[in-house]
Amino acid sequence: QVQFVESGGGLVQPGGSLTLSCVVSGITFRGYVLGWYRQVAGRQRDMVAQITPSGRITYSDSVKGRFTISRDNAKKMVYLQMNTLKPEDTAVYFCNVRQLGNNFWGQGIQVTVSS
Secondary structure (H helix, E strand, C coil): CCEEEEECCEEECCCCCEEEEEEEECCCHHHCEEEEEEECCCCCCEEEEEECCCCCEEECCCCCCCEEEEEECCCCEEEEEECCCCHHHCEEEEEEEEECCEEEECCCEEEEECC
16 A cells, blocks of 8 residues: 655745655555645646656756756655745645556645745
8 A cells, every 4th residue: 555644744935945845655656656746726737846766857848947856765755845936836745656557646735826
């Protein structure tokens, strides 16, 4: 059974920073693509950043230069460092792990950017 523990969300002012963390258990972690997605109510879930087992990283255009994804295979954790946050970054953020036909999601964590 795949289990997620996401943390680090909350309320932050525009221009501020947050770091999201996700601990995953129940999988052979190092072989999975890890990602962070976000979703605003009524809209589709969009990829924010992902990192492959080899360390190749992809970011959405909207977060390039502001967000950094990283992974720690020993701790089975994936992180999302978010800097220079904007109100449009407000969303529920989801941790994702996938490999071939397997695709698993965390429960989501709220990030709100507001003054």
